Amino acid sequence: xxxxxxxxxxxxxxxxxxxxxxxxxxxxxxxxxxxxxxxxxxxxxxxxxxxxxxxxxxxxxxxxxxxxxxxxxxxxxxxxxxxxxxxxxxxxxxxxxxxxxxxxxxxxxxxxxxxxxxxxxxxxxxxxxxxxxxxxxxxxxxxxxxxxxxxxxxxxxxxxxxxxxxxxxxxxxxxx
Amino acid sequence: xxxxxxxxxxxxxxxxxxxxxxxxxxxxxxxxxxxxxxxxxxxxxxxxxxxxxxxxxxxxxxxxxxxxxxxxxxxxxxxxxxxxxxxxxxxxxxxxxxxxxxxxxxxxxxxxxxxxxxxxxxxxxxxxxxxxxxxxxxxxxxxxxxxxxxxxxxxxxxxxxxxxxxxxxxxxxxxxxxxxxxxxxxxxxxxxxxxxxxxxxxxxxxxxxxxxxxxxxxxxxxxxxxxxxxxxxxxxxxxxxxxxxxxxxxxxxxxxxxxxxxxxxxxxxxxxxxxxxxxxxxxxxxxxxxxxxxxxxxxxxxxxxxxxxxxxxxxxxxxxxxxxxxxxxxxxxxxxxxxxxxxxxxxxxxxxxxxxxxxxxxxxxxxxxxxxxxxxxxxxxxxxxxxxxxxxxxxxxxxxxxxxxxxxxxxxxxxxxxxxxxxxxxxxxxxxxxxxxxxxxxxxxxxxxxxxxxxxxxxxxxxxxxxxxxxxxxxxxxxxxxxxxxxxxxxxxxxxxxxxxxxxxxxxxxxxxxxxxxxxxxxxxxxxxxxxxxxxxxxxxxxxxxxxxxxxxxxxxxxxxxxxxxxxxxxxxxxxxxxxxxxxxxxxxxxxxxxxxxxxxxxxxxxxxxxxxxxxxxxxxxxxxxxxxxxxxxxxxxxxxxxxxxxxxxxxxxxx
Amino acid sequence: xxxxxxxxxxxxxxxxxxxxxxxxxxxxxxxxxxxxxxxxxxxxxxxxxxxxxxxxxxxxxxxxxxxxxxxxxxxxxxxxxxxxxxxxxxxxxxxxxxxxxxxxxxxxxxxxxxxxxxxxxxxxxxxxxxxxxxxxxxxxxxx
Numbered sequence: 010x011x012x013x014x015x016x017x018x019x020x021x022x023x024x025x026x027x028x029x030x031x032x033x034x035x036x037x038x039x040x041x042x043x044x045x046x047x048x049x050x051x052x053x054x055x056x057x058x059x060x061x062x063x064x065x066x067x068x069x070x071x072x073x074x075x076x077x078x079x080x081x082x083x084x085x086x087x088x089x090x091x092x093x094x095x096x097x098x099x100x101x102x103x104x105x106x107x108x109x110x111x112x113x114x115x116x117x118x119x120x121x122x123x124x125x126x127x128x129x130x131x132x133x134x135x136x137x138x139x140x141x142x143x144x145x146x147x148x149x150x151x152x153x154x155x156x157x158x159x160x161x162x163x164x165x166x167x168x169x170x171x172x173x174x175x176x177x178x179x180x181x182x183x184x185x
Numbered sequence: 186x187x188x189x190x191x192x193x194x195x196x197x198x199x200x201x202x203x204x205x206x207x208x209x210x211x212x213x214x215x216x217x218x219x220x221x222x223x224x225x226x227x228x229x230x231x232x233x234x235x236x237x238x239x240x241x242x243x244x245x246x247x248x249x250x251x252x253x254x255x256x257x258x259x260x261x262x263x264x265x266x267x268x269x270x271x272x273x274x275x276x277x278x279x280x281x282x283x284x285x286x287x288x289x290x291x292x293x294x295x296x297x298x299x300x301x302x303x304x305x306x307x308x309x310x311x312x313x314x315x316x317x318x319x320x321x322x323x324x325x326x327x328x329x330x331x332x333x334x335x336x337x338x339x340x341x342x343x344x345x346x347x348x349x350x351x352x353x354x355x356x357x358x359x360x361x362x363x364x365x366x367x368x369x370x371x372x373x374x375x376x377x378x379x380x381x382x383x384x385x386x387x388x389x390x391x392x393x394x395x396x397x398x399x400x401x402x403x404x405x406x407x408x409x410x411x412x413x414x415x416x417x418x419x420x421x422x423x424x425x426x427x428x429x430x431x432x433x434x435x436x437x438x439x440x441x442x443x444x445x446x447x448x449x450x451x452x453x454x455x456x457x458x459x460x461x462x463x464x465x466x467x468x469x470x471x472x473x474x475x476x477x478x479x480x481x482x483x484x485x486x487x488x489x490x491x492x493x494x495x496x497x498x499x500x501x502x503x504x505x506x507x508x509x510x511x512x513x514x515x516x517x518x519x520x521x522x523x524x525x526x527x528x529x530x531x532x533x534x535x536x537x538x539x540x541x542x543x544x545x546x547x548x549x550x551x552x553x554x555x556x557x558x559x560x561x562x563x564x565x566x567x568x569x570x571x572x573x574x575x576x577x578x579x580x581x582x583x584x585x586x587x588x589x590x591x592x593x594x595x596x597x598x599x600x601x602x603x604x605x606x607x608x609x610x611x612x613x614x615x616x617x618x619x620x621x622x623x624x625x626x627x628x629x630x631x632x633x634x635x636x637x638x639x640x641x642x643x644x645x646x647x648x649x650x651x652x653x654x655x656x657x658x659x660x661x662x663x664x665x666x667x668x669x670x671x672x673x674x675x676x677x678x679x680x681x682x683x684x685x686x687x688x689x690x691x692x693x694x695x696x697x698x699x700x701x702x703x704x705x706x707x708x709x710x711x712x713x714x715x716x717x718x719x720x721x722x723x724x725x726x727x728x729x730x731x732x733x734x735x736x737x738x739x740x741x742x743x744x745x746x747x748x749x750x751x752x753x754x755x756x757x758x759x760x761x762x763x764x765x766x767x768x769x770x771x772x773x774x775x776x777x778x779x780x781x782x783x784x785x786x787x788x789x790x791x792x793x794x795x796x797x798x799x800x801x802x803x804x805x806x807x808x809x810x811x812x813x814x815x816x817x818x819x820x821x822x823x824x825x826x827x828x829x830x831x832x833x834x835x836x837x838x839x840x841x
Numbered sequence: 842x843x844x845x846x847x848x849x850x851x852x853x854x855x856x857x858x859x860x861x862x863x864x865x866x867x868x869x870x871x872x873x874x875x876x877x878x879x880x881x882x883x884x885x886x887x888x889x890x891x892x893x894x895x896x897x898x899x900x901x902x903x904x905x906x907x908x909x910x911x912x913x914x915x916x917x918x919x920x921x922x923x924x925x926x927x928x929x930x931x932x933x934x935x936x937x938x939x940x941x942x943x944x945x946x947x948x949x950x951x952x953x954x955x956x957x958x959x960x961x962x963x964x965x966x967x968x969x970x971x972x973x974x975x976x977x978x979x980x981x982x983x984x
Binding site for chain 1: 914933936937938
């Protein structure tokens with residue numbers, strides 16, 4: 010046999026395979042799909058009010074010079090309930106918050122707001138997730154930091170935790 | 186007491202594996218022959234004890250002993266008995282015990298029945314098998330103990346996933362497991378033969394029935410799994426190129442390649458090192474697949490945490506076994522002469538190309554499955570799915586089928602093209618006829634289904650060629666096996682091609698009384714009514730399908746809701762209704778109610794598919810398994826033994 | 842999904858909870874075909890290669906998840922409005938990255954994925970053809 014090195018090729022391939030396995034065991038997969046629609050303008054939309062008494066939301070509302078949060082939520086989303094106090098805290102710190110309610114009914118949204126508080130200036134009803142898809146969002150809750158020109162600057166996936174609040178306030182301040 | 190006894194049996198079986206390993210190793214390093222005599226009985230006892238432990242676990246599930254953690258998490262006293270039993274292997278710990286039982290029983294079977302191998306090679310094989318099982322014993326006993334007791338027994342168990350409460354699925358995993366783990370025998374044979382340097386036709390002939398046997402189970406398991414996914418998931422897909430499907434396909438591909446290369450080694454004493462390599466790859470891929478599934482390595486977004494400790498444990502085990510076998514191969518295979526050479530145009534030549542294509546497909550399936558990890562390491566998140574596999578593996582599979590047309594018609598060592606060509610006109614004609622018919626009457630058919638159906642026709646006719654001009658009664662069983670299996674490939678391919686080319690889909694929100702037209706059927710939606718099963722409630726739709734020729738069939742798809750047990754969330758499943766006709770299947774699913782303008786749910790979503798020839802896919806899978814079984818019956822020593830006995834008896838009778 | 846789902850179920854890892862879901866009916870085009878068969882065929886082909894973002898490795902064409910239904914609605918609506926499948930795919934990739942498509946593009950990161958099989962075939966072929974005897978196969982050799 011001339012090419013004895015050939016016999017070690019399977020071992021080398023196994024090494025590569027195991028390298029991939031070890032890499033994955035050491036650095037577990039990122040399970041959230043991040044939006045690629047960052048540093049891009051808000052997609053165009055015009056959503057009707059999600060419930061009586063709170064105005065709807067359209068993209069031109071988001072370019073009024075004031076940086077703000079756009080919170081993607083739903084009344085049927087259980088983690089969203091846990092997020093409510095943090096949104097209240099952000100509101101109290103002077104951060105404007107708009108909401109997009111995903112696949113929700115007006116009476117459910119009203120009940121959610123009465124139970125967990127209403128930090129939202131406006132809430133658009135996204136009945137078919139079309140704005141959510143246009144934002145590159147894949148779950149609830151998600152929060153987008155939007156600057157005064159209506160450009161999306163950052164996406165926060167999942168519940169905003171209490172210790173993230175000051176950081177977010179600072180970021181919004183910096184955008185002013 | 187049952188749980189404690191089961192655990193004790195496992196420990197004893199593990200120590201027997203340890204005994205085989207030590208005794209076998211000492212013997213192979215020149216120790217006394219008495220040591221070798223220990224290995225056979227120890228292997229048999231290990232198999233019996235592990236099987237007994239598995240039996241005890243089943244008993245715990247049957248008795249719904251909720252003081253055992255595993256039973257409490259995976260069973261419920263209200264569940265039908267058959268699903269209580271199936272619950273034994275419907276979880277991590279139980280299925281690992283099943284894995285181990287098959288591993289140990291395989292060792293016991295080798296010890297009992299294998300008479301063709303040289304004694305030292307047999308001992309080396311059993312030692313390798315004992316080494317394999319010892320690692321999995323450690324895995325089970327130290328990180329996945331199925332017999333663990335709970336400090337306080339809950340009043341009842343958390344049930345089993347309703348998707349698993351299906352008779353087909355209850356027996357699909359064990360079938361697949363027999364196939365996966367059966368390949369361990371080929372692995373141990375290869376390691377044994379490398380240790381004693383006995384690689385030749387005798388070794389190949391001894392290994393062949395074991396490979397055939399496990400491959401039959403792999404084929405059946407994959408076929409059954411595909412059919413399960415088809416009718417249970419409610420969308421009519423039969424293959425998704427999903428990572429978990431892929432890792433079950435990879436050992437099958439390795440087994441298919443091994444079956445063919447072992448034929449070359451057994452008949453012509455060629456491709457020796459390659460056959461050994463494939464035998465190592467086969468079980469390695471079974472382990473890699475199990476690792477990938479168990480460690481949660483490739484579960485995608487929104488997946489659930491799987492214990493990383495178990496993953497690490499399995500990875501270390503695999504590194505020892507696969508790394509050890511491959512190192513042994515690298516060191517020893519150089520001394521293994523490759524055996525006799527042959528011309529490209531010969532039976533061996535066709536089988537080499539078969540192996541090249543099968544291993545390339547194997548490699549690309551593995552590459553596609555693992556590539557998202559590589560891409561993520563490079564900073565990009567990608568998905569690899571059907572478009573990739575169809576585009577890359579599809580053409581290779583079609584070329585493979587064409588090689589399959591020629592292979593059985595070629596003679597060993599050397600053949601000439603003219604002789605081959607003279608045997609092909611009928612199949613070439615069949616292919617041309619199908620191709621023209623499809624182009625003329627088929628409408629817009631995609632290139633892959635078009636070629637698939639054409640190649641299927643060629644293969645179907647050519648696969649029967651080895652029978653032409655022969656007395657069918659005299660054709661040996663292995664040849665029958667090859668013919669049936671190759672014909673099965675053609676049937677399967679035709680089904681796949683026809684289904685993807687001519688599928689019809691109708692998605693309708695229908696009110697009771699409405700009629701939906703699909704293909705040649707008029708399907709009338711009669712209405713819905715609530716029904717109650719043993720542990721679920723359901724809305725049952727009633728559909729009446731009438732054909733143009735006046736046939737009238739009732740279809741009853743169900744939307745089932747399983748209540749959450751012990752605080753778990755309720756679960757919904759779709760039970761599709763299937764109407765099998767000679768030309769294909771009509772597939773009906775009852776979806777959600779659709780509220781009308783007045784808010785009342787008067788209409789229901791109905792999903793209908795007409796799937797031409799779809800059942801040929803599984804018929805083909807069954808034929809492939811049947812062919813392999815015929816081949817196994819022909820190869821095993823049974824007929825020979827039977828003949829020899831009859832011969833002896835005849836002689837005795839006429840003895841003076 | 843299929844076998845993966847099966848095996849995940851075997852691990853007891855997966856249940857399909859209906860609790861945390863909305864109660865809205867699905868979007869119109871989630872479960873309804875386009876009237877034009879040619880357009881529907883284009884939409885169907887595209888949906889089969891788009892990944893459901895909240896499922897266990899399913900395409901949006903065969904998932905009952907609400908978001909998958911909404912994505913089907915999005916795709917069918919855009920096709921109905923005259924957009925081409927490639928435009929829609931690009932639109933989605935701009936938002937979700939290449940994760941959303943099961944048909945990875947050929948670029949630096951995926952070169953090995955697409956060329957790997959060819960490379961393997963070439964190396965394997967080179968090794969295998971060394972086995973064949975050139976010319977006649979009559980003389981027995983000593984190997």
